[in-house]
Amino acid sequence: MRFVTPVALALALVLTGGAVSVPALAKDKKASAPKLNVSPDVIKALQTAQEATGKQDFAAAKAALADADSKAKSNDDKYQIGALKLNTSIAAKDAALQSEALTQMLDSGKTPADQVGQFNAVAGEQALEAKNYDLAIQRAQAAAQAGYKPEAANVTLAQAYFGKAGTANPSAEPARGLNQQGLAALKAAIDASKAAGQQPPAQWYQIGVSRAAAAKLPEVTDWARQAYEAAPNGENLRTLVRLFQQANPSITNRENLDVLRLMAASGGLVVAGDFTEYAEMASKTGIYGEVKSAIDAGRAKGVLNASQGGDLYQGAVSRIAGDKSSLGAAEADARKAANGKIAAATADAYLGYGDYAKAAAMFELAKQKGGVDADEVNTRLGIAKTLAGDTASAKAAFQAVQGGARKSIAGLWLSYLASKGA
Numbered sequence: 450m451r452f453v454t455p456v457a458l459a460l461a462l463v464l465t466g467g468a469v470s471v472p473a474l475a476k477d478k479k480a481s482a483p484k485l486n487v488s489p490d491v492i493k494a495l496q497t498a499q500e501a502t503g504k505q506d507f508a509a510a511k512a513a514l515a516d517a518d519s520k521a522k523s524n525d526d527k528y529q530i531g532a533l534k535l536n537t538s539i540a541a542k543d544a545a546l547q548s549e550a551l552t553q554m555l556d557s558g559k560t561p562a563d564q565v566g567q568f569n570a571v572a573g574e575q576a577l578e579a580k581n582y583d584l585a586i587q588r589a590q591a592a593a594q595a596g597y598k599p600e601a602a603n604v605t606l607a608q609a610y611f612g613k614a615g616t617a618n619p620s621a622e623p624a625r626g627l628n629q630q631g632l633a634a635l636k637a638a639i640d641a642s643k644a645a646g647q648q649p650p651a652q653w654y655q656i657g658v659s660r661a662a663a664a665k666l667p668e669v670t671d672w673a674r675q676a677y678e679a680a681p682n683g684e685n686l687r688t689l690v691r692l693f694q695q696a697n698p699s700i701t702n703r704e705n706l707d708v709l710r711l712m713a714a715s716g717g718l719v720v721a722g723d724f725t726e727y728a729e730m731a732s733k734t735g736i737y738g739e740v741k742s743a744i745d746a747g748r749a750k751g752v753l754n755a756s757q758g759g760d761l762y763q764g765a766v767s768r769i770a771g772d773k774s775s776l777g778a779a780e781a782d783a784r785k786a787a788n789g790k791i792a793a794a795t796a797d798a799y800l801g802y803g804d805y806a807k808a809a810a811m812f813e814l815a816k817q818k819g820g821v822d823a824d825e826v827n828t829r830l831g832i833a834k835t836l837a838g839d840t841a842s843a844k845a846a847f848q849a850v851q852g853g854a855r856k857s858i859a860g861l862w863l864s865y866l867a868s869k870g871a
Contacts, residue, residue, distance in 0.1 A: 485525040485559070491517050495533050502533075507541040528559035548575040555591075566597025573605045577612065585609035593637075600645060603638035604653075607631045611660060620665040628664040632657055632672075651680035658688060670696065674864070681868030683716030689864075690717060693857060700854045706730040706739075707828055707858055713746070714836065715865055721747065725758045732761050736801035737772050740765035772798060783811060788820025793829075800829060805837035824855035831862055840866055 487495075498513035514537065517530045531553030538547035551572040554560050560568055573588030589606035593599050610631030614624040635657055642649040654676035661669035670692050677685040690712050694705070709727040712718050718727060724747030731739035744762045747753035776798055783792035796811030812830040815821050831846035844866055850859035 485529050486523070487529050488520065488522050488526050490520040491522075491526045491530065494520060495529065498533055498537065502537045502540055505540070507537065507543070510537050510541075511546070524557040524559055528554055528557035531557065544575065544578075548572065548579070551575070555588075562595075566592045566595030566602070569595065570597050570602050570605065573602065573609070577605055577609055580612060582609045582613035586613070589634075599641035600638050600647065600649075603634045603641060607634035607638060610634060611656075614664075616663075619660075619663040625664045625666070628660050629666060632660060632666070632668065649679070651676065654679050655685075662692075677864065677868070681865075683712075684719070686715045686861075686865060687712055687717030687719065687723075690861060693861065697854055697857070702730050702733045703825065704854050704858060706734055706736070707832060708861070710832055711858075711861055711865060713743070714832075718746065718750075719752070721752045721757055723747075724750075724753055725761070728758050728761045728765075731801065732765060734797070736797055737765040737768045738798070738803070739801035741769065742801075742803070773802065780807075780811070783814060786818065789815030789818035789826070790821055792818060793821045793826055796826075796829065796833070800833055803836075805833045808833040809837065809842075824850045824853065824859075828855055828859055828862075831859065835862065835866065840869070 494513050494517035498510045498517065501507070501509035501513055514530060514534055517526075517533075521527050521530060531550045534546055534550035534553065538544070538550055551568050555565070555568055555572060569588045569592035573585045573592055576582075576585035576588055586606060586609045589602050589609060592602035593606065608631070610627045614627035614631065618624055619628055635653060639649045639653060654672060657672035658669060658676050660666075661672050670689070673685070673689045673692050677689050679685075690708055694700070694708060700708070706727075709718075709723075709730055712723065713727060718724055724743055728740045728743040728747075731737075731743060740761055744753060744758045747758065748755070776795060779791060779795040779798070783789075783795050786792070792811045792815035796808045796815060799805075799808035799811060809830060812826050812833060815826050816823065816830070827846045827849040831843045831850075834840075834843035834846055844863060847859040847863050847866075850856050
């Protein structure tokens with residue numbers, strides 16, 4: 450009897466919707482096989498199983514394999530039985546038998562060194578599918594330690610940790626620690642993918658954000674930043690901005706307005722509360738044109754009805770005409786003033802009305818005259834230049850912001866400009 454060499458397993462794991470794909474199996478003629486001393490009784494049972502498999506009589510094949518198991522006396526026997534089970538499972542498309550076969554071969558200690566990692570990777574994936582998270586962790590760790598496709602094995606390991614952590618009280622132990630271990634494995638998968646010249650799926654980072662946020666882990670901001678860099682869209686930037694706001698609850702209304710302006714510029718205003726918060730911050734800082742434009746944008750998008758933000762809207766609209774008519778005189782006063790405060794306030798109004806050229810000119814004048822918050826003026830000059838399409842000048846303005854929350858806000862705008870340019 451010529452024993453069938455166990456097939457090599459080709460594994461391609463892709464994280465999609467938080468789930469890993471089912472492993473694909475393919476024959477490899479170069480697969481190695483150990484030298485075995487198999488018991489005569491086991492050989493006989495395996496001959497029967499092999500003949501039945503060749504005839505597609507899988508019920509008879511399984512019965513013969515079970516007979517072989519009952520007669521196994523050594524690890525050589527167990528490994529060879531597992532090898533034939535594996536081939537039978539592939540022919541029969543029997544996932545349960547395949548898992549049993551891999552476990553039997555690995556536990557025998559006879560699996561060739563060049564297949565240990567591969568077999569553990571597939572066994573780990575199967576354990577994950579069965580929600581046997583402890584076994585999945587054990588097998589995925591063994592695969593990674595054997596050096597088998599770390600970008601794949603670590604994804605399985607990450608999901609096993611996440612699965613074991615569950616969704617109940619993710620910020621409490623032991624779930625919090627398990628989520629941390631899962632994130633470490635996911636980071637290892639990302640690093641391995643990059644080292645192999647591959648681009649990790651953007652969704653890996655999004656899962657990292659979700660898990661870190663649920664477990665209230667400090668690294669959530671790092672994950673959000675990487676998610677935005679991987680997929681620079683309004684949704685991911687919105688997440689990064691909201692995390693910044695949560696981490697900095699004491700920022701001023703004027704600082705918060707510049708954060709919300711970034712969400713508006715990037716398409717990150719999504720729900721009704723986003724638009725009304727934006728309008729409220731503009732109202733509190735006396736920028737009436739922006740109150741109106743924020744509410745108008747929310748209504749145009751269909752997320753604000755006629756009554757939502759109505760008080761803010763009416764209050765701003767009633768002041769706009771008079772405010773606009775005063776800007777010419779304000780410009781003249783700004784040029785004669787001893788400091789830049791009038792120029793900065795006039796620039797704010799122009800920015801709110803969407804006149805970015807005049808806003809930029811007034812912010813520049815405010816900088817020249819001094820006596821103003823330079824970080825705020827540079828931030829808003831950068832915003833005016835960004836919205837006018839002058840990216841180079843915008844970057845220079847944001848880079849001039851020196852410290853505090855303003856520096857972080859400027860950094861968020863710079864990230865947006867970098868992704869927008871790319």
